[in-house]
Amino acid sequence: MALLQISEPGQASAPHEHRLAAGIDLGTTNSLLASVRSGAAETLPDAEGRHLLPSVVRYLADGTHQVGEVARQQAADDPLNTIISVKRFMGRGIDDVKSLGSVLPYHFVPAESGMPLIRTVAGDLSPVQVSADILAELRQRAEQTLGGELTGVVITVPAYFDDAQRQATKDAGKLAGLNVLRLLNEPTAAAVAYGLDQRPDGIIAVYDLGGGTFDISILRLNQGVFEVMATAGDTALGGDDMDRVIAGWIMQQAGVADDPGHGLQRRLLQAACAAKEALTDSEQVDINVELDTGRWQGTLNRAQLDELIEPLIRKTLAPCRRALRDAELDPADVQQVVMVGGSTRVPKVRSMVGEAFGREPLVDIDPDKVVAIGAAIQADILAGNKPEDEMLLLDVIPLSLGVETMGGLTEKIIPRNTTIPVARAQEFTTFKDGQTAMALHVVQGERELVEDCRSLARFELRDIPPMTAGAARIRVTYQVDADGLLSVSAEEQTSGATAHIEVKPSYGLTDNEVETMLRDSMDHAEDDMQARRLREQQVEADRVLEALQAAMQQDAESFLDSEERAAIEQAAQTLAEARNGTDHRAIKNAIEKLEAVSTVYVDRRMNANIRKAMAGHAVDEFK
């Protein structure tokens, strides 16, 4: 049995190969890919040397699509089929989309899952599918540049994203065929990129103003551990809004009516964006727009721009104060201010933020690339390439989680800014004799009324053992993992029966829908699905076997008697054989069997490691 041959104690195991991992910044306007190569994290360009991939997908009548610059250039000519800023629709409902204003040129179609579909010549598409097409493009770039299959990726999300938006992002990763190691908050990624873990301990504020979202995060750094203390933001505020006020100014100057057509609107926004960017380095800029009635020319200077966008920047300062208050800190406690997002290039943004925190912000890493670079560093660690690295990122849940109670009120289960992962339990009872089902409505937000919070999902508990009213004690556990994703489980306490839970996400896809999309995306659906499932199970089998082997080399003797050890080795052997076969179900079964016999071992090891970690501290360090 070669696989689990135990080496002599102290003998090092063979150094494993470098695993390919990447960080992806899936942005509203642009997306980026980065990876750690020869020890340094860098963004990876496409064949033409371009690092930024515009987050734009154009769908064509023949069912194909274009991603990036080529799609962006067609945006003005083919506005209905060219999807830009799709990140704004992720995990959102049709009403949210409408509230973004008349600026959206797409035809939205209501869908069974609350997230509306976008009607294109290539069919009705979920924002998740559009995002997956962007991710697939980056995956291809990564595999071509790095020369192999990716072990996993870290995808960044705004810290302020709620559960539905995070789940949609993770689903997009899955659809793109990526193994998502972690969803990482963008500000945390930026702090990592600046290598702040190498600097003295202290408080860091990360101000992230992107194309469509604003986030502020307050982090505490202590010996390589980044602990997010508080986060706040606005998921519908960004550089796009600056473009809109500038476009509004142009319309006013040029005497254009309030409701320009889609094409003109795109031209106005492009001119506005170009003017804003030009004013970063110059004091004034000439604007030139082709209107429906002829050409308009005008001049915008820095002072005028500052005045136009000042209210928008001011809007970002309220969340800054709130985050500091939640962290129980004053602006003076902040040692570093990190700037993220293309919109932080705007001089007025830098000066107002500097003023608010009373210190010069850090701007030396390109604000467009800093998030992807941080994600790449984290992906490299999570893929297992740096086992000695002490860095650890502890994130928080950005918005409170609650359940609906009588009268449409919310009861908070997990308050915002609680460190994740977190689990909280609640007990319910039945109010009718023989009741076997009950419903739970989980929402996210700070307000008292359910209707003012975001609906996340409705959970239906079934198979509750029938009892007299009030006798059943149903313990519902809400768990939020390190990605900020919620899962719910329920157990009847007196009988120990696990209730079956059916989840209906309010603005997300069910597992079945993701599966269907996956199938639809493949040319030879059935064969491809089989091949994919087999590959997934093989990867999981390898992980399990490799981790087990490494553990057993270290300490099998301390934790297992010979009988237990023989049982584990037997199950591992079975899995190793199944893994080389072609039956994905057999592999899955073998994994489950191995996990069942090794639970006791994993548990003992973890408990022992916890005790070991505490042994370094004196039992009573102060008398």
Place this chain on the structure above:
Amino acid sequence: MSSTLTQNFFELFSLPQRYALERADLDARYRDLQRTVHPDRHASAGDQQRRMAMQQAAHINEAYQTLKDPLRRARYLLELRGHVIEDQQTTHQDPEFLMQQIELREALAEIREQDDPLQALDRLARDIRAQYHALESDLAEALDSGAEIEQAVTLVLKMQYFTRLQNEVQELEADLEDELY
């Protein structure tokens, strides 16, 4: 060897079961625990191990949140000694204390009418904090010196009043700031 998931929070952190603790020491223990169990530390292991890591990490987070907050720590200690205090539970036995609470609440209600509301609120917040800290040191004494449990319970209930008051101060502060800027 019992599972760390069933240990009480003090045992989990290898700390003596008492109220007094050194915050920096607690923080250092927390970091070392998370460095051991956090799911990111088990990212390349199989699903099962990652699930177990997540459970442990959630448990350690819960323990840390409980131990680091003076009021929650006190309630947890009382719970371990067999005395559960509910969130909403209040005391009605000390008329002098209730009178003082009413006065503080009146002061809070009148903040908006002051010339400089933010500054007035700041003064009031300092006053509240000082009284809270005074209660806290009495509580530390009561819990760690073997006094009657009733004495500690009364102090915890008084602190709960102050915590609610502090929450209202914070809400008002947020509202005032947002109106002002």
